Amino acid sequence: MKKDFMFTSESVTAGHPDKLCDQISDAILDRCLQQNPKSRAIVESAVSAAILFLAARFDADLSIDFTTIAREVIDSVGYHRTSFSGKNCSILSSLDEMSPENNFDxxxxxxxxxxxxxxxxxxxxxxxxxxxTPVLMPIPIWLAHQLARRLHEVQLQNILPYLSPDGKTLVGVEYQNREPKRIHSITILASQNDPAAASLKQLRDDIRQTVVEPVFAEQTIQPDRDTRIYINPEGLLSPGGPEVHAGLTGRKNAIDTYGEYAKHSGAALxxxxxxxxxxxxxxxxxxxxxxxxxxxxxxxxxxxxxxxxxxxxxxxxxxxxxxxxxxxxxxxxxxxxxxxxxxxxxxxxxxxxxxxxxxxxxxxxxxxxxxxxxxxxxxxxxxxxxxxxxxxxx
Missing domain, CATH: 3.30.300.10 (GMP Synthetase; Chain A, domain 3)
Known part of the structure; x- marks a missing residue:
């Protein structure tokens, strides 16, 4: 068992296509259970470009408007483009009813x-x-989540209005004797709706000031002068989201759990x-x-x-x-x-x-x-x- 090592974990914003699909699937599940707590449902979503596909099996006694729920989720995470939004996204569905007779209370x-x-x-x-960490989680995934959440907040709250909802964060932590000792690296990938809205230098300065510094202000382990901070290291990303890469329910199991610091099931949550x-x-x-x-x-x-x-x-x-x-x-x-x-x-x-x-x-x-x-x-x-x-x- 290694005692001295460096470990990285990544997180993504709520607007990442995979997380968009997870939220749509779970929002539909919530509605099913709100209508009948004893109901069963299995919901999977896939999104690409301007198309969302829903596949669901659910109890026959439920009456759920799947497409309306999906559109509400798309709007809520901040997609309001002419090319992709809750209003103009095409939705295809494959819905299959199952018998509720095996349910139990x-x-x-x-x-x-x-x-x-x-x-x-x-x-x-x-x-x-x-x-x-205080919540008894590995610190790399804990910090990556804080950065991803903050990145999405500055977009939703129009602190950085040029950002689009899709983003990714990565935190590397150096361990000594299996204890976290220093922040090795911080990487943030932020997308924007219009590449002309902000220069690469402005983006990097803005992300440092509005995301990195607030998140680490109260952390016990702070970045030091040797910490490598990368913000869009390969340049501007536009527009991000489903128009750039497809999304699927259950494809981010490591992010959903322990950032690969520990084992997780291969099944979607x-x-x-x-x-x-x-x-x-x-x-x-x-x-x-x-x-x-x-x-x-x-x-x-x-x-x-x-x-x-x-x-x-x-x-x-x-x-x-x-x-x-x-x-x-x-x-x-x-x-x-x-x-x-x-x-x-x-x-x-x-x-x-x-x-x-x-x-x-x-x-x-x-x-x-x-x-x-x-x-x-x-x-x-x-x-x-x-x-x-x-x-x-x-």
């Missing part, structure tokens, strides 16, 4: 009945936590209702790993859950602490199995995943579709709670 199930609800997919999911174990299992694994680190049982913890069709419980619960554990990994796994709910219906019930979209008009799952499904300090996520610390310590 987990809130009414006894423990014995929860045991009878089996995984509907075969999946291996991962959760990770470490003590590098967005666009899937809570009965999909490859989505909710990843949340349960993060919940477990975060509580292990918060309980001071390890400084780093990766939890692996493997599910098989026809079984309610994971067939394997594995823990890796990267030589930072205070007790054995086998003992941590035993405590997790004792104190955490890893059954499909149990996860949904405990985290109240099907009722959450109805608690807010703007939904729940769509908010996860940009800037990470885990490690969010801006959202009240049940899998980010550290309320099981006492159980694990005992």
């Amino acid at each position: 987990e809130s009414q199930l006894s423990d014995a009945e929860i045991e009878q609800i089996t995984a509907r997919d075969q999946a291996t999911v991962f959760g990770f936590a470490c003590d590098q 967005s666009g899937k209702d809570p009965t999909r174990i490859d989505r909710v299992g990843a949340y349960a694994a993060r919940y477990a790993a975060k509580n292990v680190v918060a309980a001071n049982l390890a400084r780093e913890c990766e939890v692996q859950l493997s599910y098989s069709l026809g079984l309610s419980r994971p067939v394997s619960i594995q823990v890796e602490t990267f030589a930072t554990g205070k007790i054995s990994e086998e003992e941590i796994a035993r405590r997790l199995e004792q104190h955490f709910e890893f059954r499909l219906a149990g996860i949904i019930k405990q985290l109240q995943l099907r009722s959450r979209p109805s608690l807010s008009e703007d939904g729940f799952f769509r908010k996860l579709a940009a800037y990470g499904h885990v490690g969010r300090s801006d959202l009240d996520l049940p899998w980010e709670m550290t309320d099981r610390v006492d159980c694990l310590q005992d």
Whole structure:
């Protein structure tokens, strides 16, 4: 295991085509669950140039205006061009109804009945936590998300009105003895609607002043004189977005999770209702790993859950602490199995995943579709709670 190394993680803005597709898929899912919390839906989106394609399977008793939701999302992330906007984007759809007869209401199930609800997919999911940041996330992806969010804010708030919604950020961090020591590099790619709206020098100066400096103003690790800062190193990017590169739901799994600092499932998170174990299992694994680190049982913890069709419980619960554990990994796994709910219906019930979209008009799952499904300090996520610390310590 390496102790001294440099690691980079990237993030993208909410206007990146892949994240646009994730938000559209999850916004439709939110609407389905708002209409019927027990409904099921699988939604995938693809966008290119001025065309959006929607593929969805959903319960037959739902009545959802898919295209209107998609257009609202496109407008909300800031696409108002004559070539691409919520108003003029062509939308093609392939919609397939499925029977709602296999649905269940987990809130009414006894423990014995929860045991009878089996995984509907075969999946291996991962959760990770470490003590590098207050939210127990790896610092490269944490900083990359802060930069991406700020880059999109300065565009939406017209602080830099010439920017377009599409952008990317990358942060490199040097580690010594597996602890972050300095910022090695910062890279930001910002696109603009009109290449003549701002020169490359103006763009670089503006991004430094409005994005980089505010984000790092309160960080514990600051860029130093040797930190390499690259802003559009290959020149101006125009116009960005779907007209330049296509987008697809579920193509940014590393950005959705741990920035590749830790393992993540190959399955997409967005666009899937809570009965999909490859989505909710990843949340349960993060919940477990975060509580292990918060309980001071390890400084780093990766939890692996493997599910098989026809079984309610994971067939394997594995823990890796990267030589930072205070007790054995086998003992941590035993405590997790004792104190955490890893059954499909149990996860949904405990985290109240099907009722959450109805608690807010703007939904729940769509908010996860940009800037990470885990490690969010801006959202009240049940899998980010550290309320099981006492159980694990005992």
